[in-house]
Amino acid sequence: MLDKTYSPAEVEPKHYDRWEKAEAFAAHVDSNQAPYTIMMPPPNVTGSLHMGHALTFTLQDALIRFNRMRGKDTLWQPGTDHAGIATQMVVERNLGKEGVSRHDLGREKFLEKVWEWKAESGGTITRQLRRLGASPDWSRERFTMDEGLNKAVRKVFVELFRQGLIYRDKRLVNWDPKLHTAISDLEVEQKEVKGNLWHFRYPVEGEEGRFVTVATTRPETMLGDTAVAVHPEDDRYKDLIGRHVVLPLVGRRIPVVADDYADPETGTGAVKITPAHDFNDFEVGKRHNLPLINLLDRDARILQAFEIFNGDAAYAGEVPEAYRGLSREAARKQIVEDMEAAGLLEKIDPHPHTVPHGDRSGVVIEPWLTDQWYCDAVTLAKPAIEAVETGKTVFVPRQWENTYFEWMRNIQPWCISRQLWWGHQIPAWYGPDGKFFVAETAEEAQAEADAHYGRAVELTRDPDVLDTWFSSALWPFSTLGWPEKTPELDRYYPGDVLVTGFDIIFFWVARMMMMGIHFMGDVPFRTVYIHALVRDEKGQKMSKSKGNVIDPLNLIDQYGCDALRFTLSAMAAQGRDIKLAVNRVEGYRNFATKLWNAARYAEMNQVAMVAGFDPAKVNLTVNRWIVGSLQQTSAKVTEAMEAYKFNEAAGALYQFAWNSFCDWYLEFTKPILTGEDEAAKAETRATTAWVLDRILHLLHPLMPFITEELNEKLSGRTQMLITDAWPEPDSSLIDPAASAEMEWVVSLISTIRTVRSEMNVPPSAQIPLVLKDAGQTASTLAERHRELITRLARLSDIEVTQVEPPKGSAQAVVEDATVVLPLAEFIDIEAEKARLNKEIGKLDGEISRIDAKLGNPKFVANAPEEIIEEQRERREGFEAARAKLTDALQRLG
Missing domain, CATH: 1.10.287.380 (Valyl-tRNA synthetase, C-terminal domain)
Known part of the structure; x- marks a missing residue:
């Protein structure tokens, strides 16, 4: 007997453990079933479940469970990402509490500490995914730093290097002066700050008293200016193009160059160009072959001497003594004072603007000129663009293809090196003269070096590691055993769908496309489903600073996992952000309760599955109606799941289970179950059991726990729902006449209830119903279902007439009849x-x-x-x- 109330806290761990022990999540590489593959976006090993995770993993799990039930050999490939910076910071913080730094330990000992931390704490996110009901093949779990993936990373690096697609270059990067590493754009947070726009006058060489005024938000970088740019069509400066101005405080001559980057409508129309400290200026510098002057060290302090790079030549330059060793902030203050003292500060305007900050360190990010390893993303992007253009990979919704194209067609060289210790160390070794040797192993590099120098030499390995996105770009094939030719690789690549957020289209999706096509000769997935953001109920992005973060684990504790999953699915409309309010989760918890109560009602009325039940053979109109309605729902849900319209699938299930089945069918059939007709009773009990069983099957991908519990308690089968067959729609079971008849009854009762509610008619009042101008069908059905209608609409009588309604009547139309409710004596x-x-x-x-x-x-x-x-x-x-x-x-x- 079912308990009076459903207890998620007891049911959920029980069934998850049962599924795992039964190996219900496993893929079977030797199966003759069609494969269906989803690559799990590997969450950071440092991470814990947040609402974005809850959404993406709920949708992936729903697809996996749906396709598993449809008889496919499903592989949902799980794993975690080593998360270079994030993990290193966690371990460094822990060491800091003991008064130890990583430099105290040295690289080798520090990495031992990281692996120890990973072994102790790294499984948090996967344990939490189990609480969400996620059903990947855990036996195949991978980690981006495990030996197999490490081998794949080394091979990819070496092959790309030998193909000329990886190279070393001196370019600007996002430099974090606190963490001392280059970081990706994804790790840069733009913050609005209240700043100033300083207007400086640069003297024109050879024209006493003439100046070019430039405006800047960063006075400290003027020491590294190598030009002033003006628009070629700007009449104010045409005579200066090709001439020079004198850089104040330094005394260096710098040219005036014509470039479209200078906007005549912005500021003074003249722009100072500092190629080594601004990304836009760097591009201007390349166009005009300007020298690059690096002002700053790795701590973003002014150097003792400039590093000047001009073509292949590099040399040191004199830094004015007053600024040597100053921080950016101190240098700014000093330079403004000195410019003012020299009479070259024209004015200062308040100027709010965005400033890049490191999302983990919190400090201002510096565009910094350094030697780094780069990947030729421009070349790799071309076939990846073509794959989407020709439909080999399709984005859902389609508009995200434009975002993909915009970035891919304007892609820049990809900086793949990071100045960290935790990560895939770059497989490059340096000889005594700085020449590097790239190889998969130290032994291969040594052999190359010895052959090159003609003697045994000592090599030093590059200390840098690879960008985390480099190893995760290989995820769709490295997890399947590449570079070995494995049965898994042959069977499960390419995957069917990637489910992810729009914010990593550039950083992960695009890079998987590039690497997959280059090394596997095919796209890594056929479909990319882009889900929206989960925001708070007001539509604001969740953040700790706003205090509006909703913890999915708290919601699971409070309302159960199924309620959260169903909420996220029901709100996952394509192209629309989810505005999550806790009361929505509470509402769908009530849906779970409704389902539980319906099952208890069925159990109390001796409803049980009947072996060999054939829904095509039911006779009663109400049973033919619910069987047909179920088929229509099954078709809607199946179609919606195939089209990634999770909200439509959830909506169809909610409407059928709550309304059609619980509110109408169970009410319609109460008189049958308490009546004297044993044949009608038996048919109705069997139909009720069969329909309830089908509801559990259809709901399972979205609400796995409660459905599995009810299946176990009610079905009498040992077959678990997770591996049972999906209820494929059968249109032959739809009886149009029965559907039309019962839907008319539903419509009539609903209309009467609506009018009663709108008119504030007391619930206890038994009111008369007059059906005016009713056609033959309405008259017949009203008579046939008189008892049902009067009971469920709380009527005293039903009269079919052509007479005009009495004064004080409320009216509505239901198909071929006017519904008249004389209310004068009630309100x-x-x-x-x-x-x-x-x-x-x-x-x-x-x-x-x-x-x-x-x-x-x-x-x-x-x-x-x-x-x-x-x-x-x-x-x-x-x-x-x-x-x-x-x-x-x-x-x-």
Whole structure:
């Protein structure tokens, strides 16, 4: 017997353990079933489950469970990412509490500490994924630093190097002066700061008293200026193009160059160019062959002597003594004072602007000129672009293809080296003269070096490691055993779908496409499903600083895993962010409770699965109707899941299970189950059991725990739901006549209930129903289902007539009949009209206030997008409520 209430805390671990022990998640490489593959985006080994994880892994798991039930050999490949910077920071913080730094330990001992930490704490995220009900093949779990993946990384690096697609170069990178490493754009956070725009005058060489005024937000970089750029069509400066100005404080001559980068409409139209400390200036410098002057050391302090790079030549330059060793901030202050003292500070304007910060260190990121390893992403991107253009890989929704193309067609060289200790160490070794030897092993590099020098030499390995995205770019094939030719690689590559967020289209999706096509000769996945962001209920991005972060594990503790999963699925409309409110999860917890109570009701009424039950042979109209309705729902859910329309699948299931089955069918069949007709009883019990069983199957991908529990308790089978067959729709089981008949009854009762609610008719009042101008079908059905209609609509009588309705009646139309409810003796008609008019007036006022806001150009220009969207949604809600009240008022008229 089912317990009175459903207890997720007891049920969820029980069934997860049962699934794992039964190896229900396993892929079978020797199976003759069609394979279906999803590569899990490997969460950081440092991570813990957040709401973005909850969404993406719920959707992936739903797809895996759906396809597993459809008889496919599913591989959901799990694993975790070593997360270079994040992991190194965690371990360094832990060491710091003991008063030890990684430099105290040395590289080898420090890495031992990282591996120890990984062994103790690195499994947090995978344990939490189990709580979410995720069903990947855990026996195949991989880690981006395990030996197999390490081998794949080394081979890819060496092959790309030998093909000329990996090279060493001196370019600008995002440099973190606190962590002392280059970081990717993904790890840079743009923050709005209140700054200034300093206007400096640079003297024109050979023209006493003439100056070119430049505006800058970073006075400290002027020491490294190597040009001033003006627009070629800017008449103010045409005569200066090709001439020189004198760089103040330094005295160096720098040219005036013509470049479209200078905007005549912005500032003074003249721009100082510091190629070694600004990404845009770097490109201008390349176009005009300008020298690059590096001002800063790795701590972002002014150097004792400039590092000047001009073509292949490099030499030192004199740094004015007053600035040597100063921090960026101190140098800025000193330079502004000195420029003012020299009479060369024209003005200072307050200027809010965005400044890049390291998302982990929190410090201002410096564009810094360093020697790094690069990958020729431009060459690798070409076939990856073509693959999407020709439809080998399709994005869902399709508009994300434009984002992909925009980035891929403007791709820059990819800086793949990081100045860290934790990660895949670059397989390059340096000889005594600085020449490097790239090889998969130290022995191979040594052999190359000895042959090159003609003698045995000592080599030093490059201390840098590879960008985390480099190893994760290989994930779709390295996890399957590449570079070995494994059965898994042959069977499960390419994958069917990648499910991920839009924020890593550039950083991960694009790089997997490039590497997959280059090394495997085919795309890594056929479909890329891009899901939206999970925001708070007001549409704001969740962040600790705003205090609006919702912890998925707390929601699972409070409402159960199924409620959270169903909520996220129901709200996962393509192209629309999820505005998550806790009361939505509570609402779907109530859905789970409704399902549980329906199962208990069935159990108490001796409803049980009947062996050999054939739904095609049921006779009662109400049973033929629910069987057919189930087939329509099955078709909708199947189609929606195939199209990645998770919200439509959830909506169809909710509508059928809660409304059609629980609210209508179970109510319609109560008189049958308590009646005297034993044949009708038996058929209805068997139908109820069969339909409930099918509901559990259809709901399983979205609500795995409660469905598995009810399956175990009610079905009488040992077959677990997770590996049972999906209820494929069968249109032959749809009886159009039975569907039309019962839907008419549902529509009539629903209409009467709506009118009663709108008119404030007391629930206990038994009111009469008059069906006016009813056609033959309506008259017949009203008579046939008189008992049902009067009971469920709380009516005293049903009369079919052509006579005009009495005064004070509410009216509505249901197909070929006018529904008339004489209410004069149950409510005060005039008072009800007054109440409705008052409510309509209130809503008119709310709508007008919102219209005034949205019609205010200042509000629309300055308010955050989520606030504007919230106002629009509120207006839609008020409009819908007003329409209902207006309909009610018209019914009384």
